[in-house]
Each structure stands twice: as structure tokens, then as C-alpha cells.
Amino acid sequence: MSGWTCSYQLGEQCTLLKKPCDPGDKGCVLYGKALFSNPNSPSNEALKRREALERARKERGYE
Numbered sequence: 001m002s003g004w005t006c007s008y009q010l011g012e013q014c015t016l017l018k019k020p021c022d023p024g025d026k027g028c029v030l031y032g033k034a035l036f037s038n039p040n041s042p043s044n045e046a047l048k049r050r051e052a053l054e055r056a057r058k059e060r061g062y063e
């Protein structure tokens, strides 16, 4: 079995944010890049905003 592991995670701690690991939280490498099953994850709204921006850029011919 393989899976993604975060290079910042050391045990239960995030060495980037200096607090317990909370994937998708603001400042996390996954913030705005993944949709989480927890509807309260701040990453979900950030992902929607990023996708809307990308759609708008494509519609304007920037990509």
C-alpha cells in the first residue's frame, strides 16, 4: 500500500505550522488544493475560489 505523506509531518505535529497536523488548514500545503470530506475545512472554500479564478482566466484566454 502506498500513500501520500507530508514532508512536514513529524508524528502528529506539523513542523511547518508548529502545531498539530490539520490537513487543509490555512498555511497547510494542501490548503486550496484538495477537497476534504469535512465540510468545515477552510481548504474547500479556497479550492472553489482557485477553480473559479482558473475558469475566469481560461475564459479570458490567458491559458
Ligand code: SF4
Pocket (backbone or CB within 6 Å): 006, 007, 008, 009, 010, 013, 014, 015, 016, 017, 020, 021, 022, 023, 024, 025, 027, 028, 029, 030
Ligand atoms: S498540516 Fe498540512 S503541511 Fe502541516 S504536516 Fe499536516 S499536511 Fe503537512
